[in-house]
Amino acid sequence: MARSKNMMKNPLITITPSHLLHYVPRLSNSVMSPLPAHGMAKNMTEEEKDFWKQPDGSGYKPCLEFGIKYRRESVKISKEKRRFLVVVASGGLNQQRNQIIDAVVMAIILEAALVIPVLQVNLIWGDESEFSEIFDAEHFKRTLQADVRIVSSLPSTHLVPKQSVERKIPHDISPGWIRARFFKQLNEEGVLILKGLDSKLSKNLPSDLQKLRCKVAFHALRFAAPIREIGNKLARRMWIEGPYIALHLRLEKDVWVRTGCRTGLGPKFDRIIAEEQKSSPEYLTGRLNMTYDQRRLAGLCPLNALEVARLLKALGAPSSARLYVAGGDPFGGTQALLPLKKEFPDLVTKEMLAKEGELTPYINRSSVLAAIDYIISLSSTVFMPSHGGNMGRAMQGHRAYVGHKKYINPNKRAMLPFFGNASLSSTEFNRIMKHLHKYSLGRPQLRDNKRGRDVIAYPVPECMCNS
Numbered sequence: 059m060a061r062s063k064n065m066m067k068n069p070l071i072t073i074t075p076s077h078l079l080h081y082v083p084r085l086s087n088s089v090m091s092p093l094p095a096h097g098m099a100k101n102m103t104e105e106e107k108d109f110w111k112q113p114d115g116s117g118y119k120p121c122l123e124f125g126i127k128y129r130r131e132s133v134k135i136s137k138e139k140r141r142f143l144v145v146v147a148s149g150g151l152n153q154q155r156n157q158i159i160d161a162v163v164m165a166i167i168l169e170a171a172l173v174i175p176v177l178q179v180n181l182i183w184g185d186e187s188e189f190s191e192i193f194d195a196e197h198f199k200r201t202l203q204a205d206v207r208i209v210s211s212l213p214s215t216h217l218v219p220k221q222s223v224e225r226k227i228p229h230d231i232s233p234g235w236i237r238a239r240f241f242k243q244l245n246e247e248g249v250l251i252l253k254g255l256d257s258k259l260s261k262n263l264p265s266d267l268q269k270l271r272c273k274v275a276f277h278a279l280r281f282a283a284p285i286r287e288i289g290n291k292l293a294r295r296m297w298i299e300g301p302y303i304a305l306h307l308r309l310e311k312d313v314w315v316r317t318g319c320r321t322g323l324g325p326k327f328d329r330i331i332a333e334e335q336k337s338s339p340e341y342l343t344g345r346l347n348m349t350y351d352q353r354r355l356a357g358l359c360p361l362n363a364l365e366v367a368r369l370l371k372a373l374g375a376p377s378s379a380r381l382y383v384a385g386g387d388p389f390g391g392t393q394a395l396l397p398l399k400k401e402f403p404d405l406v407t408k409e410m411l412a413k414e415g416e417l418t419p420y421i422n423r424s425s426v427l428a429a430i431d432y433i434i435s436l437s438s439t440v441f442m443p444s445h446g447g448n449m450g451r452a453m454q455g456h457r458a459y460v461g462h463k464k465y466i467n468p469n470k471r472a473m474l475p476f477f478g479n480a481s482l483s484s485t486e487f488n489r490i491m492k493h494l495h496k497y498s499l500g501r502p503q504l505r506d507n508k509r510g511r512d513v514i515a516y517p518v519p520e521c522m523c524n525s
Contacts, residue, residue, distance in 0.1 A: 085122060088201050088277040091460050092437040093293060096301045109374035110301050110439055113500040115462035117524035120517075122273055128266035132205050134169070141170035141244050142209070142216055146223075146253040148178040151192070151428035152448035153256055158193075159274045159514065160259040162206060163267050164252070167233045168244055171207040174198075177425075178253075185425040192425055194280045201278040205270060216249050223251045227258045233267070261512050265520055268513045272521035275452070275514050276459050281429050288420075289433030292411045297437055302380040303370070304438035306431070306453070308360040308445040309388035309395075317445075320350055322362035323390045331389075357470035360445035363388075364397035365477060369468060370442070371401060372491035381405045382438060384431035384449070386424070408434065442466035451515040457500065459517050465500040 098107050124132075145161035147154040158175050165172040174189050189195060199208040224240070231239075244250045263271070281289065296302050314321050314331045315338070321327045353359055361369070370379075381402050388394035399405045408430055409417065420426040428449070435441055435453055441464070443450030450467075457463040472494050476487060505516035513520050 085120075085201070085273065085277050088197070088280070089120070089460065090276065090280055090436070090456070092457075092463065093297045095461075095463075096297075096439060099300070103376075105374045106376045109376070110464075112439075112464050113462050116502050118458075118462070118502045118518050118522040119524070120272075120276075120459055120521060121523035122269045122521060124266050124269055129204075131169075132166070135166060136204060136207050138169060138171045138207050139213075140248060141168065142173055142212055142249050143168060143170040143244070144173045144176065144212070144249065144251040145255055146176045146178050146251070147255070148253075149256060150448070151425040151432070152452050154192075154425070155275070155279055155452065156257065156448060156514070157255045158279060159271050160255055161252075162202060162274045162278075163259060163263070163270055164236060164255075165206045166267065166270065167236050168241055168250070170244060170250070171209055173212055174208065174210050185423050187423055187425050190282065192282060192285070192429060194282050194286075197280045198278050202274065205273070212249065218249070221249060221251055223253050225254045227252065227254055229258055230260045231258055232260050233263065261510050263513075268520040271513050272459070272517050276456060276517075276521075281433065284419075285426060285429045286433065288412075288416060289430045291416075292408055292430065293434045293437040295411050296380065296382055296406070296434060299380060301439035302382055303375065303440045303442065304382045304384060304435035305366060306435065306441070306443040306447075306449050307363070307366065307383055307385045307388065307395075308443070308447065309362070309390075310386040311389040313360055313445070314389055317359055318348075318350065318353055319359035320354075321389060321394070322364060323394060327390055355471070355474055357474070359470075361468060361470065362397075362444075363395050365474075366442070366444055367398045367401040368477065369466075369473070369491060372488040373466065373495060374488075374492070375402070375440075377402060378404065382411075382434055383407050384435050436460070438463075440464045440466060442468065444468070451512060455513075455515040455517050458502065459522065462500050462502060465498075466495065467498040469494050469498060 095112060096110075098110065102110070143161065143165045145157060145164075147157035147161070149157075154175075154177055161172060161175050174195055177185075177187060177189055177192070179186050195210070202208060240250055280286070309321075311331070311334075315334050318335060321331060348356070348358075350359075371377075379402055381398070381404065383395070383398075383405060395405065408427065411434075417427075420430070432449070432453070436456060441453055441457060443453070454465050454467065457465050473491060476482060476490055479487075482490070502518045502522070503516055504518055505511045505513055505520065
């Protein structure tokens with residue numbers, strides 16, 4: 059059957075049963091894309107060219123072609139009016155994004171309509187923004203309208219004085235577990251409220267659900283217009299000066315407390331962190347029986363500013379490179395960034411990029427500020443996180459999805475023993491660092507090599523094809 063011209067013009071139209079087996083949504087216009095890549099300047103050295111050079115994508119491009127069974131079932135789910143799923147998303151911006159992605163998948167599994175997720179105020183992050191203040195709610199609904207029905211609020215017929223909330227959800231839950239545990243309850247009550255969903259859904263899902271996760275992450279979850287406007291404006295100010303590196307530095311006080319690591323700022327600052335860890339041991343995340351040195355050598359500690367500077371220099375970053383620093387306020391203030399600024403003087407933050415008053419509406423709104431960081435980081439020529447986390451994984455997958463933009467994933471466990479080896483010459487140290495990172499610079503990495511990998515960080519091969 060030939061596709062109509064109107065269908066081809068509008069990639070987000072509602073799919074009717076007669077089109078079901080033939081229509082494949084075209085989503086290229088909805089993906090959140092970076093600014094164009096820069097060309098190489100003529101006066102660059104070979105080492106500088108090698109550093110800024112983008113990885114070979116091996117021909118992998120987005121391909122979200124859903125199976126016939128999924129599309130047939132989605133037609134029914136997209137019209138659901140009896141069962142409603144409500145999800146309360148907690149944590150920081152990227153933690154909330156993960157839970158929203160999983161909420162859409164769970165709505166499909168439970169054959170339910172999804173209520174726009176509720177963003178819970180977190181004591182650490184302190185942002186009271188609602189979904190529509192962070193994300194473009196209408197775009198979210200429109201992009202997913204062929205997959206699931208999304209409503210702004212529960213209908214009056216489903217409102218009850220006291221609705222029970224499901225909080226005790228184990229890790230690595232499968233579609234079968236979800237249906238067995240919640241489908242009957244949802245069918246009887248009409249409403250299911252889930253809380254505490256963070257990283258609970260299995261990373262190993264059927265192919266169509268993996269594709270759906272990519273569709274939500276890279277297409278549907280577009281930031282709200284005011285955030286896109288200021289984020290793109292600041293990104294252009296970085297971009298117009300030439301290629302730049304974006305660093306997601308995890309140097310905030312709560313990160314040092316939670317990881318049980320030393321700050322690199324000296325005994326005074328380390329004592330402050332140690333005292334807080336002692337008074338609030340519940341904040342320490344796992345591996346309680348390990349010493350600091352064991353944690354660091356196991357790759358469990360964030361890289362400090364000096365370590366980031368040494369790694370970048372070893373990988374060939376020129377001292378003239380512009381650095382954009384994403385993340386919260388570092389513990390120790392400007393002192394924490396001094397070793398990095400010494401090696402790379404052209405270091406800026408969003409506060410430095412913004413003109414007077416541009417960021418005023420977003421003071422004390424950490425999720426909005428994190429979204430601005432996300433936009434600027436996505437357009438960078440090179441991105442590197444100092445520590446694993448939700449932002450790093452999201453950026454790794456998103457940069458792969460929009461063209462395999464260079465991403466440096468520090469191999470901390472392998473490289474840190476060499477940082478303390480004073481007998482190594484700088485030439486030998488640099489050679490070792492380049493060798494250790496030659497396969498972790500943004501080249502396509504197949505998710506199916508390690509089945510526990512998240513498709514949002516590793517979209518190849520479920521969401522990207524090379525044929």
